[in-house]
Amino acid sequence: MSSFVPPYPDRPAEPLSVFSGMRMARQNFLSIWPEECFSFDMFTMPVLARTVYVCNSPDTVVKALIENHEAFERKSPQMRHALEPLLGDGLFISDGATWRARRRLVSPIVHASNLPIFAPIMAEAASELAERWQGFASPTPVDALASMANLTAEIICRTVFGRRLGMAYSTEIVAAFSEYQRRINQLDLVYLFGLPDWLPRYQPLATRRAARRIHGVLDRVIRSAREQAKSGDASMITLLLDAKDPETGKPLDDLALRNEAATIFMAGHETTANSLAWTWYLLSQSPEVEAQLQAELERVLGGRMPALADVPRLVYTRAVFDEAVRLYPPVPLLARQATRAERIRRWTIEAGSLVVVVPWLLQRHRRYWDQPDSFVPERFLPDAPGRHDRRAYLPFSIGPRVCAGAAFGLTEAILCLATLAQKVRLRLAPGAVVAPVCRLTLRPGDALPMIVTPR
Numbered sequence: 271m272s273s274f275v276p277p278y279p280d281r282p283a284e285p286l287s288v289f290s291g292m293r294m295a296r297q298n299f300l301s302i303w304p305e306e307c308f309s310f311d312m313f314t315m316p317v318l319a320r321t322v323y324v325c326n327s328p329d330t331v332v333k334a335l336i337e338n339h340e341a342f343e344r345k346s347p348q349m350r351h352a353l354e355p356l357l358g359d360g361l362f363i364s365d366g367a368t369w370r371a372r373r374r375l376v377s378p379i380v381h382a383s384n385l386p387i388f389a390p391i392m393a394e395a396a397s398e399l400a401e402r403w404q405g406f407a408s409p410t411p412v413d414a415l416a417s418m419a420n421l422t423a424e425i426i427c428r429t430v431f432g433r434r435l436g437m438a439y440s441t442e443i444v445a446a447f448s449e450y451q452r453r454i455n456q457l458d459l460v461y462l463f464g465l466p467d468w469l470p471r472y473q474p475l476a477t478r479r480a481a482r483r484i485h486g487v488l489d490r491v492i493r494s495a496r497e498q499a500k501s502g503d504a505s506m507i508t509l510l511l512d513a514k515d516p517e518t519g520k521p522l523d524d525l526a527l528r529n530e531a532a533t534i535f536m537a538g539h540e541t542t543a544n545s546l547a548w549t550w551y552l553l554s555q556s557p558e559v560e561a562q563l564q565a566e567l568e569r570v571l572g573g574r575m576p577a578l579a580d581v582p583r584l585v586y587t588r589a590v591f592d593e594a595v596r597l598y599p600p601v602p603l604l605a606r607q608a609t610r611a612e613r614i615r616r617w618t619i620e621a622g623s624l625v626v627v628v629p630w631l632l633q634r635h636r637r638y639w640d641q642p643d644s645f646v647p648e649r650f651l652p653d654a655p656g657r658h659d660r661r662a663y664l665p666f667s668i669g670p671r672v673c674a675g676a677a678f679g680l681t682e683a684i685l686c687l688a689t690l691a692q693k694v695r696l697r698l699a700p701g702a703v704v705a706p707v708c709r710l711t712l713r714p715g716d717a718l719p720m721i722v723t724p725r
């Protein structure tokens with residue numbers, strides 16, 4: 271069994287002052303937590319005029335995300351204002367009646383029942399990359415983070431737009447999304463100073479320009495998809511065009527359609543890319559885990575490309591991925607704003623306060639996990655003794671706002687890992703330093719230099 275302890279940022283020796291905490295959070299949100307935070311069940315942090323409540327145990331998480339979901343369904347002001355120019359009233363940042371209506375309409379489209387349409391596209395894009403890498407005559411340096419970002423962007427573009435349009439537009443749309451995300455403000459000072467939510471937030475010109483570029487592409491794709499509704503291949507856009515709200519019977523209008531397409535793209539691209547990059551890194555550092563993974567691929571697939579039906583049989587591959595997103599949850603912070611006063615344990619949380627669940631802390635909690643900082647995929651095998659509390663494991667969140675694309679993301683990750691790992695070996699490049707950082711999502715720095723060797 272592996273007991274490799276992969277890197278985490280230095281933990282401050284004592285709690286930080288508000289200002290140094292804010293400064294560090296802006297650079298890397300993972301570096302602000304002293305060791306004791308990994309043992310607390312619930313605690314508060316004053317930030318300027320606000321109090322932030324951190325739920326960090328199975329019972330407090332269930333209170334915030336399931337039992338009192340309605341009080342805490344609104345996303346944080348930081349998230350809403352940062353993403354509103356791009357996503358409008360899209361599912362990811364809306365709440366109340368709009369969120370419920372969109373969730374009813376969008377989740378069946380990204381749901382597991384549509385995987386027979388999307389899984390072949392995932393396997394096809396992964397095979398294309400595997401073939402390119404297999405064509406290397408000698409060990410070749412690659413940026414595994416950028417390679418995984420390109421791969422998952424290809425997959426999400428081909429599944430959202432359809433194969434033909436996806437291939438035509440992927441480069442343009444990926445560049446615009448990256449530009450947008452680079453420019454996003456990390457802290458919403460208007461909120462933290464206690465000022466009202468309706469005050470306009472400053473968005474740099476480059477951010478607004480990137481949003482306009484994305485909207486331009488999406489509008490063109492939606493127009494083409496409408497024109498070819500009958501002849502084009504099935505895609506999330508064509509499914510969204512046909513979808514009717516099960517309660518009202520109404521379809522989405524063009525603006526709502528664009529907002530939901532942007533939402534799916536944003537939610538489904540970088541998360542999967544980062545988690546795949548972390549998985550390659552962890553495998554490269556744990557020869558015994560890699561050997562077990564290879565043995566499973568040989569036993570189940572014997573050299574052929576994986577298909578959707580193989581995914582449930584790739585149990586060890588799945589455990590490796592589950593453990594990678596425990597150690598490095600792509601969404602390490604779930605932040606909500608209370609819409610009414612509510613109690614959790616001994617705290618009364620006033621309307622307007624921030625309630626956060628931090629998978630980065632909870633998934634390494636000293637009491638709820640054995641060897642919390644070590645890479646131990648075996649803990650996720652179905653017959654593992656004393657399995658962990660499922661409510662301490664939230665890479666896809668839980669409750670009514672759970673990730674709508676969890677089955678999509680998991681299937682995509684397993685198919686990509688199984689396809690690539692059969693064809694190539696990835697080793698960390700000599701001298702490469704891997705340091706987890708979080709801005710919107712948790713990634714292994716700005717690049718992950720690795721060496722690809724064909725098998």
Ligand code: HEM
Binds near residue numbers: 363380545599
């Ligand atoms: C490893 C891959 C992924 C991870 C770890 C992940 C994680 C998450 C998490 C933690 C949330 C909740 C965020 C919050 O409450 O602030 C979320 C929401 C969401 N995700 Fe994912 N996700 C992944 C892949 C995907 C994919 C592939 C799609 C679509 C194809 C997707 C679509 C969505 C949507 C639409 C929401 C918003 C749900 C709502 O607010 O009701 N995700 N995801």
